[in-house]
Amino acid sequence: MAGLAVNVAVIRDGKILLTQRDDLETWILPSGGVEDGESIAHAAVRETKEETGLDVELERLVGVYSRLSNMPPVHAILFTARPIGGEIKCQAGETIAVEWFAFNEIPSPLSAGHKRRIEDAISGVSGVSVLQEFTIPAIPEKITRKELIELRDSSGLSRQDFYIKLFENAELKETTEVIGFKEEE
Numbered sequence: 001m002a003g004l005a006v007n008v009a010v011i012r013d014g015k016i017l018l019t020q021r022d023d024l025e026t027w028i029l030p031s032g033g034v035e036d037g038e039s040i041a042h043a044a045v046r047e048t049k050e051e052t053g054l055d056v057e058l059e060r061l062v063g064v065y066s067r068l069s070n071m072p073p074v075h076a077i078l079f080t081a082r083p084i085g086g087e088i089k090c091q092a093g094e095t096i097a098v099e100w101f102a103f104n105e106i107p108s109p110l111s112a113g114h115k116r117r118i119e120d121a122i123s124g125v126s127g128v129s130v131l132q133e134f135t136i137p138a139i140p141e142k143i144t145r146k147e148l149i150e151l152r153d154s155s156g157l158s159r160q161d162f163y164i165k166l167f168e169n170a171e172l173k174e175t176t177e178v179i180g181f182k183e184e185e
Contacts, residue, residue, distance in 0.1 A: 002066070002073035006044040007031045007114075009080045009121030010056055012100070016118060017083075019051050019090075020097035021111065023149065025160035028111040029118065031076065044079050052098045053089035056081035062121050063128035063180055067113045070141050071134070071148065076113075080121050109164055116174060128180030135171040 007029040010017035018027045032047035034040055041058055048056045062078040088098050101107060103122050110118070113132040120128060139151065152162045 002068075002075050004034045004040075005031055005074050005076045006034060006040060006047055007065075007076050007078040007117055008044050008048045008056065008058075009062065009078065009118065010048060010052070010054065010083055011080055011121070012083055015100040015102055016106075016122065017052060017054070017098065017100055018107065018118075019095040020099075022094055022096050023159065024111070024152070024163040025096065025158070026109050026111040026163055027107045028114050029078070029121075040077050041079070044077070044081070048081065049086065051091050051095050053086050054083045055085040057084050060126055060183075062117070062125055063130060063178075065113060065117055065130045065132055067132045067134065069112075069134035070136055070139055070143060071112070072143075072145055076117070078117050078121060109160065109167070112167065112170075113172075124183035125180050126183060127178065128176060129178035131173075131175040131177055133173045133175070135173075136166060137169050138166050 009029055019030055020027050030048040030051045034043040044058060045056060048054060058079045058081045060080045062080060065076045065078060067074050090096060090098055106118060112134055116130060155162045
């Protein structure tokens with residue numbers, strides 16, 4: 001069964017907040033799973049606080065992104081938000097960096113599927129539904145998160161080099177299933 005996650009594009013003064021993951025050293029929007037008994041919006045606020053140290057107010061529902069591949073599938077709900085308090089800090093075991101980036105200076109490597117999500121959040125898209133299908137030849141047909149981490153640890157590569165090598169021959173097919181709309185500025 002596919003997991004349900006939230007992504008949050010925290011935007012301020014022409015910049016977007018990204019975290020660098022501990023497990024693969026990729027850049028990603030603040031993200032995480034929705035817990036039992038928790039609303040999707042509450043999960044978005046909680047995950048942002050846990051991973052970045054910032055309190056946020058959700059502003060807009062950007063859309064739903066379904067990542068299907070031989071990695072564990074996930075459906076991610078993306079919001080935009082603005083910071084309203086707190087101080088930037090990393091979450092031990094989850095994030096190794098939390099930084100603001102100008103829209104035209106997005107770092108790499110980004111986690112799978114996040115390039116499109118960041119672009120949609122920045123450009124004012126709302127109500128979109130996107131199917132993101134990855135074919136990753138470097139891993140078995142189906143792999144669990146635990147097996148992926150074991151493969152990473154036995155590779156002899158740095159975490160980031162492992163990720164880059166994993167995705168060097170990957171193919172991405174993105175299908176916009178619901179177009180949504182763009183906010184007028």
